[in-house]
Amino acid sequence: MKTTFQKQFVTIKGTKDGIVIHLDDQCSYASIVSELEAKIAENHSAFDEGKDVSVRVHAGNRYLTEAQQEEVKALIEHTGVIVVDEFYSNVMTIARAQEEKEREELTTYTRIVRSGQVLRVKGDLLILGDVNPGGIVEAVGDVYILGSLKGIAKAGIKGNENAVVAASVMVPSQVKIAEHLYLTESTRAERAQEVLYAEPKYACIEHQEEEIVFHALNGLAAFRRDRKNKRD
Amino acid sequence: MGEAIVITSGKGGVGKTTTSANIGTALALQGKQVCLLDTDIGLRNLDVVMGLENRIIYDLVDVLEGRCKVQQALIRDKRFECLHLLPAAQTKDKSDVTPEQMAEVVNELKPDYDYLIIDCPAGIEQGFRNAVAGADQAIVVTTPDTPAVRDADRVIGLLEQEEMPSPKLVVNRVRKASKEKGDDLLDVDDVVATLAIDLLGVVFEDEGVLRASHKGEPVATTPNTSASLAYRNIARRILGESVPLLSLTTKKSFLARVKSLFGIQA
Numbered sequence: 001m002k003t004t005f006q007k008q009f010v011t012i013k014g015t016k017d018g019i020v021i022h023l024d025d026q027c028s029y030a031s032i033v034s035e036l037e038a039k040i041a042e043n044h045s046a047f048d049e050g051k052d053v054s055v056r057v058h059a060g061n062r063y064l065t066e067a068q069q070e071e072v073k074a075l076i077e078h079t080g081v082i083v084v085d086e087f088y089s090n091v092m093t094i095a096r097a098q099e100e101k102e103r104e105e106l107t108t109y110t111r112i113v114r115s116g117q118v119l120r121v122k123g124d125l126l127i128l129g130d131v132n133p134g135g136i137v138e139a140v141g142d143v144y145i146l147g148s149l150k151g152i153a154k155a156g157i158k159g160n161e162n163a164v165v166a167a168s169v170m171v172p173s174q175v176k177i178a179e180h181l182y183l184t185e186s187t188r189a190e191r192a193q194e195v196l197y198a199e200p201k202y203a204c205i206e207h208q209e210e211e212i213v214f215h216a217l218n219g220l221a222a223f224r225r226d227r228k229n230k231r232d
Numbered sequence: 233m234g235e236a237i238v239i240t241s242g243k244g245g246v247g248k249t250t251t252s253a254n255i256g257t258a259l260a261l262q263g264k265q266v267c268l269l270d271t272d273i274g275l276r277n278l279d280v281v282m283g284l285e286n287r288i289i290y291d292l293v294d295v296l297e298g299r300c301k302v303q304q305a306l307i308r309d310k311r312f313e314c315l316h317l318l319p320a321a322q323t324k325d326k327s328d329v330t331p332e333q334m335a336e337v338v339n340e341l342k343p344d345y346d347y348l349i350i351d352c353p354a355g356i357e358q359g360f361r362n363a364v365a366g367a368d369q370a371i372v373v374t375t376p377d378t379p380a381v382r383d384a385d386r387v388i389g390l391l392e393q394e395e396m397p398s399p400k401l402v403v404n405r406v407r408k409a410s411k412e413k414g415d416d417l418l419d420v421d422d423v424v425a426t427l428a429i430d431l432l433g434v435v436f437e438d439e440g441v442l443r444a445s446h447k448g449e450p451v452a453t454t455p456n457t458s459a460s461l462a463y464r465n466i467a468r469r470i471l472g473e474s475v476p477l478l479s480l481t482t483k484k485s486f487l488a489r490v491k492s493l494f495g496i497q498a
Binding site: 038111113114115116128129132133134135150 | 238382385386388389390392426428
């Protein structure tokens, strides 16, 4: 057993969730790289050959750039049996934080979205009012409309297939979620006569059928819970 | 200081010019000082509807380009002392005028009148921007059909970006029969529900309006037609009176109502 008090920059710990590699956040990045190289070489025999082990890398209060993450990952995976599952760090860049904030943000818009108007937000969108025919609303996240959706609503415009479009009254001309499009098949005259759904509904992608379906709004709570669990 | 009201619609042919002429006339009938401004440069016809086309000497573009004073271009209506018209130019184009110039003319005229009624051209381009530039208020005219309502919606969206109160709505050429026959034209309630702005008035389809435009005498001057009454009611609402809307049912005679009670076709 080693009894030196020299601080280790790289420590490998087994936890109940698997192996975690802690990287010291006070030393230079170069020392981490050299120690990691040494450690991997030294312990190479310890890793069971043939069976993949996934590890998590915890960088503490150090910010690792994309390139650095790649380098660390390559060093660790050099063994051939270890796979880096994820990187974790206590810090992130301001740009990234802002992006995340925008993604989480709910923008409220209290007016009617009229013909020819386009409303686009980075997070979720809540409209207190109608979306009239010819009006377009777009969100990176979800779209919620407390009113009639008569125009076009697009949710998950950056490709999020778990986004939803919810409205008190559904008479949409189009609903788009990620790349899936719902086109109404009724004529305008038919739509004027009867709405698609007069009660609150939400539209989402049904994964078995790969198409947009409408569900009663009281099911949205369960849908969002499932979605959150999937993400975590 | 007068109030400048722009009459607009987006779509053509829904009755902007007729509405401008008749609201102006009806306000003049109430004894207000009114100036009508035609901004449809190149396609003027407010002067024709008013029956004043023969008396045009100078026009809006002459004023803007400094060839005359604004007072020289104004045409006084023979029927009403207090009703004037500033005609648009017929030989020029809408792009010959800028919104700033229009606002200047409107502001120059405002102190002399109670109301300035600005007749806007169809469309949402330069002509629309010119017409809206000097206005304090807007009235959106639409007919009860989907294309007109769609365009009105677009125009209301544009007007909401201007610094003015929410526009008021006039639904024109409403057919009395449409509701009873149960055909699928929009009714006034559908239009108001979609556009969600205050309803200023409803004008029923009336052949008298067409005949009046042909003769050059706004229908508001004739006493007995429903359109005339509708325009005069609109004017009274602009003046702040609360006048109930003309409804379809009250137009029926007592006998007709009794008949319909027993299911007999009148």
